[in-house]
Amino acid sequence: MPATRLLVGTAKGAFVLESDAARRNWNINGPFFGGWEIYHMKGSPADPDRIYASQTSAWFGQVIQRSDDGGKTWEAVGNEFRYDGETGQHLWYDGTQHPWEFKRVWHLEPSADDPDVVYAGVEDAALFKTKDGGRSWQELPGLRQHGTGPKWQPGAGGMCLHTILVSPDDPQKIYIAISAAGAFRSDDGGASWKPINKGLKSEYIPDPDAEVGHCVHRIAMHPSRSNILFMQKHWDVMRSDDGGDNWREVSGNLPTDFGFAIDVHAHEPDTIYVIPIKSDSEHYPPEGKLRVYRSRKGGEEWEALTQGLPQEHCYVNVLRDAMAVDRHDPCGIYFGTTGGQVYVSADAGDTWTAAARDLPKVLSVEVQTLS
Amino acid sequence: MIRVVLPTHLRVLARIQDEVALELAGEISLGDIIDALEEKYPVLRGTIRDPQTGQRRALVRFFACEEDYSNRAPQTSVPAAVASGQEPLFIVGAIAGG
Numbered sequence: 001m002p003a004t005r006l007l008v009g010t011a012k013g014a015f016v017l018e019s020d021a022a023r024r025n026w027n028i029n030g031p032f033f034g035g036w037e038i039y040h041m042k043g044s045p046a047d048p049d050r051i052y053a054s055q056t057s058a059w060f061g062q063v064i065q066r067s068d069d070g071g072k073t074w075e076a077v078g079n080e081f082r083y084d085g086e087t088g089q090h091l092w093y094d095g096t097q098h099p100w101e102f103k104r105v106w107h108l109e110p111s112a113d114d115p116d117v118v119y120a121g122v123e124d125a126a127l128f129k130t131k132d133g134g135r136s137w138q139e140l141p142g143l144r145q146h147g148t149g150p151k152w153q154p155g156a157g158g159m160c161l162h163t164i165l166v167s168p169d170d171p172q173k174i175y176i177a178i179s180a181a182g183a184f185r186s187d188d189g190g191a192s193w194k195p196i197n198k199g200l201k202s203e204y205i206p207d208p209d210a211e212v213g214h215c216v217h218r219i220a221m222h223p224s225r226s227n228i229l230f231m232q233k234h235w236d237v238m239r240s241d242d243g244g245d246n247w248r249e250v251s252g253n254l255p256t257d258f259g260f261a262i263d264v265h266a267h268e269p270d271t272i273y274v275i276p277i278k279s280d281s282e283h284y285p286p287e288g289k290l291r292v293y294r295s296r297k298g299g300e301e302w303e304a305l306t307q308g309l310p311q312e313h314c315y316v317n318v319l320r321d322a323m324a325v326d327r328h329d330p331c332g333i334y335f336g337t338t339g340g341q342v343y344v345s346a347d348a349g350d351t352w353t354a355a356a357r358d359l360p361k362v363l364s365v366e367v368q369t370l371s
Numbered sequence: 372m373i374r375v376v377l378p379t380h381l382r383v384l385a386r387i388q389d390e391v392a393l394e395l396a397g398e399i400s401l402g403d404i405i406d407a408l409e410e411k412y413p414v415l416r417g418t419i420r421d422p423q424t425g426q427r428r429a430l431v432r433f434f435a436c437e438e439d440y441s442n443r444a445p446q447t448s449v450p451a452a453v454a455s456g457q458e459p460l461f462i463v464g465a466i467a468g469g
Contacts, residue, residue: 035380059430059464060380060418076384076414080422 002027004326005070005368006344007051008336009038011170012360014053016071019355021371023332023346026355032074033065038362040321041071042108042318047115048368052134054105054120062104064120064134077134081105081122084139090124091153100124100144107321109164109371113170121161125152125178127190140190143176148195148212152181155215155234162320163219167226175229175244180205180215183231185244196244200233220262222269230272230299232262232320237274240297250299261323265348266331270298273325273333273349275318283338284315292333294349308352309343316341321364328369336362373449374459381419381462386469388430390459399454401433402445419462434461 002018006026013031032038036055038045044050048317053065053074062081065074069166081102103123111117116133128137152159163177172189175196182197195212205213215234222228231238236257238247251257256276265271274293278286285291290309293302316339326332333345340359345352375391382388393407402413402425403430409416420427425445427433433440436450 057380058429058467059378060384061421061428062417063384063414079417082423 003330003369004332005043005048005107005363005369005370006324006334006342007041007043007053007071007366008342008356008359008362009041009052009053009321009364010336010340010360010362011037012057013039014038014065014071015356015359017031017342017355021328023266023326023328023344024353026344026358031360032071033063035188036060036063037104039104040361040366042110042366043368044110044115044118045112046110048370050110050115050133052108052110052118054108056104062102062334064105064108064344066134066291078130081126081128081137082122082139083126083144084141085104085145088144088149090149090159091151092358093154097150100126102126103158105185106160106162107164109166111267112166112168119164119166119174121164121176123160124154124158125161127161127164127176129190142186142191143184143193146184148181151210152178155179155211164214165219165221165226165229167221168223169226173226173243175219175221177216177219179217180213180234182212182214183216183219183229183244193215195241197247198245199240199247199249200238201236202234202245204234217260218262220263220264220272225269228269228298230262230264232259232274234258234280237299250295252295252302253298254293254302255291259318260320261318261335263323263325263333266325266327267329268296268331268348268354271296271348272298274302275323275335277317283317288313290314290316290334290337292345292349292352303343305349305352307350308345319363322362324365324367326367334365334367334368336365338362372456373407373458374451375404375408376459376461377443378382378462378464380464381415384418384459385414392456395454397454398448400446400448401440401443401460404449404460405445429469430465432463432465434463 003021006017008015015030041053055063089097107121109119120128165175167173292305316337325333342356373393
C-alpha cells in the first residue's frame with residue numbers, strides 16, 4: 001500500500017497520485033471520468049479506501065462517484081440534491097431576488113468516524129448530508145432558511161458552499177463558508193446556524209461590516225484547536241480565536257492579501273500557509289513568482305517559500321480547494337494550479353517539487369496519509 | 372423496440388457499449404423513451420433532464436429522423452420510424468464552447 005495518496009480533481013477528470021512516505025516519486029493514475037469536471041474528491045478518515053468524488057458537467061449535471069478500493073474502481077451513487085421545504089430566494093447579480101437552483105457539489109466532507117456519512121456543500125449554497133454512503137442526500141435546511149438567505153449573493157464562481165469543517169472534539173460543532181455570504185457555525189449538528197462574520201470588512205459590499213455578504217474563500221482549522229480558525233477572504237487573511245465569534249486581520253507583511261487557499265500544518269497549530277494572488281481581477285501570483293507564504297505565529301509575520309517553485313513568468317492561480325497537508329513527519333504540503341501542476345513539499349514548505357506538471361486545470365487537491 | 376444513441380459521456384457513465392434497445396410499443400412519446408431509459412439505467416437519472424422539474428437539461432439535444440425534437444413537449448410522439456426501431460433517437464450533447 002502506498003504511504004501517501006493524492007486525490008486531484010481537475011477540469012477534465014480525476015487523478016490519483018501515489019507515493020511512499022518520502023514523497024519524491026509519484027505514480028499518476030487516471031484520468032478517471034475524463035472530460036468531466038471533478039470539483040472535489042476526499043477519502044474517509046474512517047476507511048481510507050472509501051473515496052467520494054463530485055463529478056459534474058455543464059451538459060449532464062451532477063454525478064457522485066464512490067470508490068471502495070482506494071480509487072481503482074468507482075461506482076456512481078446518488079445524484080439527487082433536492083432542497084428541503086421552501087426553495088427561497090437569494091440576491092442575484094442584478095440586485096433582484098432569484099430562486100435557489102441546484103447546480104453542482106463543490107465540496108465533500110466525509111465524517112471522521114463513519115465512512116457512510118458525508119456532508120456535501122453545493123451551489124446554490126446549501127448543506128446536504130448522506131448517511132448511506134452517498135446513495136441518498138438530505139438537506140440540512142436550517143442553514144439556508146435561518147433568515148439571512150435573501151442577502152446571500154453569488155460571487156464570480158457562483159453561490160457556492162465550499163468549506164465544511166466539523167470539530168473533531170465535538171461533531172455537533174460545524175463551520176461552513178459560502179461565497180458570497182460568509183461564515184456560519186452550527187452548535188447542534190447542523191440543525192440551526194448563525195452567521196459568524198464579526199470583524200470582517202469587505203469594501204465591495206454596501207455595508208463593509210455587514211452581518212452577511214462577505215466573500216469568504218476558505219477557512220482552515222487545526223484538528224486539535226477547533227476554536228481557532230484561519231480565513232482567506234476575497235481580500236484579507238483573518239483569524240478567529242473564539243470559534244468565529246470575532247475575527248481580526250493577520251495579513252501582516254504578505255505581498256497581497258488576496259488569495260483562495262489556506263491551510264494549517266498538521267503538527268504545528270500555529271503554522272499556516274497561504275498562496276497570495278495579485279488581485280481579484282489578476283488571478284496570478286504577484287511579480288510572476290509562485291510563492292507559498294508560511295507564518296509560524298498564526299499570522300501577521302510571513303515568510304516566502306520559493307525553493308523549487310517558478311520565480312519568473314508564472315501566471316497560474318491556485319483555487320480554494322487546491323491545497324492540502326498530510327500527517328507525515330515532516331508534514332507535507334500540496335497544491336495544484338490552474339496550469340495543471342501539482343507541487344509537493346515533503347519538508348513543511350522549505351523545498352518543492354512537481355508531482356505532475358501537465359494535468360488539466362486543477363480544481364482540488366486532497367491528500368491521504370496511509371501509513 | 373426503440374433504439375437510442377447516447378453521447379459518449381453517458382455511455383461511459385452507464386457502461387453501455389453501443390446503442391440502447393428499449394422494449395416499448397405502440398404510440399411512443401419522447402417522455403416515454405426517457406422514462407424507460409432511466410428505468411433501465413438509473414445512473415442516467417438527472418443527466419438528461421432535471422430530476423425535479425423534468426425539464427431537458429439546457430445542453431442536451433434530441434434528434435430524430437434528421438429533425439430537432441429538443442424543444443418539443445415530452446408528450447410529443449416520436450416519428451413512426453423511431454417508434455418501429457427503423458431509426459434511432461439521438462440524444463446529443465449540444466455544441467458549446469470554442
